[in-house]
Amino acid sequence: MRSEQICLSQVKKIFSIGENKVEALGGVSLSIYSGEFIAVMGSSGSGKSTLMNILGCLDIPTSGNYSLEGLAVEDLNRTELADLRNTKLGFVFQGFNLLPRTTALENVELPMSYDRHCRIANPRKSSIEALRHVGLENRLNHEPNQLSGGQQQRVAIARALVTEPAIILADEPTGNLDSHTTLEILELFQRLNREGLTLVMVTHETEVAEYATRLVELRDGRLLKDEAVLTPRNAEEDLKRVAS
Amino acid sequence: MKFHKLIIVALKSIARNKMRSLLTMLGVIIGVGSVITMVALGEGSQKDIENDVVSLGTNLLMVRPGSIKSGGVRGGAGSRPSLSMKDVSRLKQSATLLRWVSAEVRANGQVIAGNNNWNTTITGVAPEYLSIRNYQIATGSFFTHRDCKTRAKVAVLGKTVADELFPNESPVGARLRIRNVPFMVIGVLAEKGQSSMGNDQDDIILAPDSTVLFRLSNGKFVNDISASAVSSEQMDAAKAELTALLRSEHRLTAKDEDDFGVRDQTEIIEIATQVTGTLTLLLSSVAGVSLLVGGIGIMNIMLVSVTERTREIGIRLAIGARPFDILAQFLVEAAILSLFGGLIGILSGLGAAWAVGMLLGVSAVINPTVVLIAVLFTSGVGVSFGFYPARKAANLNPIEALRYE
Ligand SMILES: Nc1ncnc2c1ncn2[C@@H]1O[C@H](COP(=O)(O)OP(=O)(O)OP(=O)(O)O)[C@@H](O)[C@H]1O
Ligand SMILES: [Mg+2]
Numbered sequence: 100m101r102s103e104q105i106c107l108s109q110v111k112k113i114f115s116i117g118e119n120k121v122e123a124l125g126g127v128s129l130s131i132y133s134g135e136f137i138a139v140m141g142s143s144g145s146g147k148s149t150l151m152n153i154l155g156c157l158d159i160p161t162s163g164n165y166s167l168e169g170l171a172v173e174d175l176n177r178t179e180l181a182d183l184r185n186t187k188l189g190f191v192f193q194g195f196n197l198l199p200r201t202t203a204l205e206n207v208e209l210p211m212s213y214d215r216h217c218r219i220a221n222p223r224k225s226s227i228e229a230l231r232h233v234g235l236e237n238r239l240n241h242e243p244n245q246l247s248g249g250q251q252q253r254v255a256i257a258r259a260l261v262t263e264p265a266i267i268l269a270d271e272p273t274g275n276l277d278s279h280t281t282l283e284i285l286e287l288f289q290r291l292n293r294e295g296l297t298l299v300m301v302t303h304e305t306e307v308a309e310y311a312t313r314l315v316e317l318r319d320g321r322l323l324k325d326e327a328v329l330t331p332r333n334a335e336e337d338l339k340r341v342a343s
Numbered sequence: 344m345k346f347h348k349l350i351i352v353a354l355k356s357i358a359r360n361k362m363r364s365l366l367t368m369l370g371v372i373i374g375v376g377s378v379i380t381m382v383a384l385g386e387g388s389q390k391d392i393e394n395d396v397v398s399l400g401t402n403l404l405m406v407r408p409g410s411i412k413s414g415g416v417r418g419g420a421g422s423r424p425s426l427s428m429k430d431v432s433r434l435k436q437s438a439t440l441l442r443w444v445s446a447e448v449r450a451n452g453q454v455i456a457g458n459n460n461w462n463t464t465i466t467g468v469a470p471e472y473l474s475i476r477n478y479q480i481a482t483g484s485f486f487t488h489r490d491c492k493t494r495a496k497v498a499v500l501g502k503t504v505a506d507e508l509f510p511n512e513s514p515v516g517a518r519l520r521i522r523n524v525p526f527m528v529i530g531v532l533a534e535k536g537q538s539s540m541g542n543d544q545d546d547i548i549l550a551p552d553s554t555v556l557f558r559l560s561n562g563k564f565v566n567d568i569s570a571s572a573v574s575s576e577q578m579d580a581a582k583a584e585l586t587a588l589l590r591s592e593h594r595l596t597a598k599d600e601d602d603f604g605v606r607d608q609t610e611i612i613e614i615a616t617q618v619t620g621t622l623t624l625l626l627s628s629v630a631g632v633s634l635l636v637g638g639i640g641i642m643n644i645m646l647v648s649v650t651e652r653t654r655e656i657g658i659r660l661a662i663g664a665r666p667f668d669i670l671a672q673f674l675v676e677a678a679i680l681s682l683f684g685g686l687i688g689i690l691s692g693l694g695a696a697w698a699v700g701m702l703l704g705v706s707a708v709i710n711p712t713v714v715l716i717a718v719l720f721t722s723g724v725g726v727s728f729g730f731y732p733a734r735k736a737a738n739l740n741p742i743e744a745l746r747y748e
Contacts, residue, residue, distance in 0.1 A: 158742045178667065185664075197658070212344050213668055
């Protein structure tokens with residue numbers, strides 16, 4: 100029933116700094132099916148962000164193939180990649196990457212201003228809705244430097260959600276959040292996942308990974324582990340338990 | 344990204360760095376401003392000269408002795424006396440396309456009236472001269488054909504001469520001596536003022552042609568002949584007729600060159616405006632160079648801006664901005680900067696032209712075409728000098744841009 104949404108085969112990424120060559124990814128093959136919620140783990144420097152950047156069409160592999168919903172990504176030009184990022188993918192960066200001196204609402208609206216097809220009928224309304232989703236409905240006109248790290252992270256999540264992408268790629272989305280907010284974000288992710296969204300989330304914490312449906316572990320740019328989570332935890336229930 | 348959004352983004356970024364934007368625009372402001380000022384003043388003084396020459400007379404043809412084409416060992420125009428009263432009579436009798444003809448016989452000399460004296464030029468002319476040169480009589484009267492025939496010793500003074508010689512009394516009816524020849528003043532000319540070339544058109548004395556010719560000059564040759572064609576359309580025909588008549592009067596054969604030269608007002612205007620034209624061109628090109636420097640200033644600031652905003656560009660690219668969107672964003676910003684600069688430049692240029700014009704007594708003529716060209720040129724400068732930095736921004740790799748510190 101589930102279709103293969105992403106297929107990586109023998110993907111390598113080599114960074115060369117002068118003479119030195121760093122192999123960030125050393126031949127990763129991975130299939131992701133629509134509706135999966137994948138947690139990517141691994142020690143620092145194991146290539147998680149590099150993998151996410153390639154999945155997010157922000158970077159291209161040195162070798163190997165990447166097909167996204169049947170499209171061979173390495174054959175696309177810069178404009179086509181931009182359109183893909185705009186319509187199909189939502190990216191939550193490890194370091195927020197919000198526009199400075201720009202309000203939360205404007206930051207969330209930004210991706211839609213680059214959408215040629217105006218898929219979202221009312222950008223303003225959808226942006227407010229997305230910010231309400233992440234619990235920031237009363238911070239609409241705050242600029243990033245007037246928000247806490249966790250709040251900035253949630254604005255970034257709202258920005259990734261608002262375009263209704265097919266896949267959300269989140270690089271340590273809960274890294275800066277306290278356990279309660281982490282649970283709230285996980286609850287949101289699980290809800291979106293149940294609605295059919297594919298999620299790939301990098302995390303350091305085993306606890307957080309337990310909410311996903313599949314766990315992938317990297318070491319030195321190679322797949323170490325790739326297994327289903329047999330009984331994922333339910334964030335909604337955990338939230339209720341914390342509240343009571 | 345939609346165009347109006349691009350403009351809003353550009354305006355925000357310009358407003359964020361007000362001082363820097365102003366300094367960037369300064370180059371364009373100075374460039375456009377000086378171009379506008381120079382052209383306005385240049386065209387204004389050209390117009391002034393044209394008006395002056397037109398006020399010299401209506402459908403004026405001026406004949407000078409000697410060849411106009413000076414070359415070889417011959418002297419310049421007017422160096423060889425060849426015009427005489429006989430030529431004037433011939434033209435008066437035979438020309439059909441000339442309404443009025445008058446000789447001009449000039450003599451310089453000391454003019455004495457009572458205790459006052461003044462050195463000026465006395466011009467001997469026919470009564471028609473008044474009409475040919477658009478002079479008006481202020482007080483008294485002008486001399487007649489009879490006066491010319493009888494070599495009457497009467498004179499009509501320009502305003503300057505009248506003021507110098509008769510500061511306290513009315514000159515009409517007074518006596519004066521020109522090189523010891525006694526004259527009676529019968530009239531004073533209305534004031535004409537200074538010409539744009541700076542000579543005082545009221546510093547003259549007019550007297551009957553024969554009087555000046557025989558009493559104050561050599562008795563043979565006249566300096567110039569002024570004539571007025573019947574209409575402006577007939578100027579060329581009148582010029583041809585005049586030339587033919589003088590050639591036959593001088594018994595020139597077909598292979599002889601003209602021993603006189605005829606000029607009309609258009610030619611006089613051309614000669615007079617050549618200098619101001621060259622000057623305007625020179626000053627405008629200097630101003631144009633400053634516009635170029637202004638453009639380079641814009642490029643410089645845009646390059647700084649691209650470097651400074653590398654992360655921002657990375658974020659925009661990462662969330663789906665096409666390279667073209669980034670290119671357009673920086674181009675629009677550069678165009679707005681230079682267009683703003685251009686508009687301020689136009690306003691200050693118009694102001695400066697007006698102020699300098701007032702100060703120097705030159706009129707400033709605002710040419711809408713020049714203003715339009717200035718606007719187009721400045722936006723062109725903005726776009727072309729903004730292109731390199733904008734393309735640099737658009738070609739950034741999203742990940743590298745995001746990692747930029
Ligand atoms: N642009 C780059 N140039 C050179 N080397 C790079 C570049 N990006 C990543 N690397 C190298 O690739 C390896 C993997 O980096 P990556 O950022 O993917 O790690 P990570 O798993 O995300 O680590 P962390 O958990 O600390 O975020 C590292 O050794 C890093 O030094
Ligand atoms: Mg990382």
